[in-house]
Amino acid sequence: MSTVVVPEAPVERRLPAPLWWSVLSGLLLLVVFAGYTVWAGIWTSTGIYLEDFKSYVATGQAVRAGAPLYEPGVSHLPTIGGTFKYTPFAAGVFVALTLVPKLLLPMLALLVNLFSLLAVVWISLGQQGYARDHGRVAATAALTALALPLQPVLMNFTAGQVNLVLLVLVLADLTGRNRWWTGVGVGVAAGIKLIPGIFVIYLLATRRFRAAAVAVGAFAVTALAGFVAxxxxxxxxxxxxxxxxxxxxxxxxxxxxxxxxIRGALARLLGIADVPGPIWIPVAGVVALAALWIAVRAHREGRELLAVSVIGATMVLVTPWTWTHYWVWFIPFFAMAAGGALRSRTWWPAAILTLTYLLTFAWKVGAGRSNVPLVGLVILPENYPTAAQALAHTLYVLLALALLALAAARPAWLNPSKEDFIPTT
Structure with missing residues (x-):
């Protein structure tokens, strides 16, 4: 009869680290990064590159000038309706952008997103039990290079969005060691864009009441800072x-x-532009409750990356409006699936991962305003068959629901816990 031997130190997996692989992964990241600079040049020539980032800078300038941020018809920011969409605290944070020389702003936006993407992949690999060694560095470079051309990631880079930064704040906060300040990242992220506040519910459901209190406290501080300033x-x-x-x-x-x-998918399915709350909210509520159960179970089994990623995907699913660039929460799942495929002894996990990757890749499907490329199957234009459009236009919702189902059925495959590494004798 076998007995479980509990080691004194956590058992760590090691990724392959031959010299050729380290060099190849580094070169792959450089090639993809060079390709992105060409892509950015196309958008820059039209004057619409980093549109969202420019609105952040303009918001910081408006704060310094004392101009109103939230009054329709009065506020004149380069955004929809001319008004700022985030919190007053976020507006205060963006004042710092006005202190950066104008010529350096595009590089700042690029580097912040790039390092955030690298950090997400690095954390995701670590949460799967991989050691801090050359193999993990090489894998981080390779997976980052592969993740950048995914449509949600690419559009965050192109628009200069903050979603990758918020993802890192939450992921680093909740997957690290439990310390007295755990929850601050969630609170600050919610203080910028509100919707990360859903993680407080997750903390309460997993009985981490101190972390939940810290998150609420940090959020309250951001709100108070906004009222003071x-x-x-x-x-x-x-x-x-x-x-x-x-x-x-x-x-x-x-x-x-x-x-x-979910609201958008139901609107398209039912043909109702302003789908009423009594229709979409119960559906979103059922999905949220199921996802919370999956996340709590994963947490109890020591699969914190999976638990946090499930809540992140749920957060994006149940909001009333979800831009495609919100779906950077696919990245932790991508890293988990890549690890699972590497550990698997069969071919089908790698095949499914490859298919999913191709579905979310930033394929050019048409031309948008100012003749910039429309990318991503998810926004397939009207000159394609109706059935193909219907499936494509619900692609991320369907993929997210499939990931939730996979998290429920095969959690150990996605995110092995420490116990999964313990040998038997």
Whole structure:
């Protein structure tokens, strides 16, 4: 009869680290990065590169000038409706961008996103039990290179969005060691974009009450800082209907393929532009409860990366409006699936991973405004068959639901716990 031997130190897996692989992975990252600079040049020539990042800079300038941020028809920011979409605290953070020389701003946006992407992959590999060695460095470079051309990731780079930064804040906060400050990352992320507040529910469900209190406290500090620095704007922001998607998009039409949420999928399926809450909220609620159960079970089994990733995917699914670039939460799943395929003794996991990768790759499907490329099957234009459009326009929602099902059925394959590494004799 075999007995379980508990080692004094955690058992760690080691990734292959031959010299040729380390060199090849580094070269792959450099080649992809060089390719991105060409891509960025196409967008720069049209004047719409880093549009969202430019709006952050403009918001910082508006704060310094004392201009209003949230008044329709009065605020004149380069955003939909001319108003700022994030919290007053976020507006205060963006003031720092106005202190950076203008010529360096594009490089800053690029490097922040690149290092955030590298950090997400590095953390994801570590949470699968891989040691901090050359093999993990090489794998991080290779997976980062492969992740950058994924449509949600590429559009974060192209627009200069903050989603990768928020992902790192939450992932590093909740997958690291439990310390007295655990929860601060969640609170700060929610203080910038609100929706990461869902992780407080996850912390409560896993009975980490101190971390939940820290997260709420950190969020409260960001809100208080906003009221101290920008009292008028803070009153306008918090008095608004924050759940109204038209605040973000300018109208209540949920049918755009850019809306990759449950609400958007139901709007397109039912043909109802402004799908009412009594239809989509119960569906989103059922998915959220199922996902919370999956996450709590994963947490109890020591699979924290999987648990946090499940909640992150759920967060994006249940929001009223989900831009495709919100789906950077696919990256931890991508890293987990890559690790699972490497550990597997059969070919089908690698085949499914490859197919999924190809479905989310930034394929050119048409031309958009200013003749810039439209990329990603998820926004397939109208000149394609209706059936293909219907499937493509719900692609990320279907993929996320499939990942939740996989997390429920094969959690050890995605995120092995420390106990999975313990040998038997």
């Amino acid at each position: 920008l009292p008028g704007d803070s009153k306008a922001f918090w008095a608004a209907n924050l759940a109204d998607p038209s605040r973000i998009t300018g109208d209540s039409d949920a049918m755009s393929p850019e809306n990759q949420s």
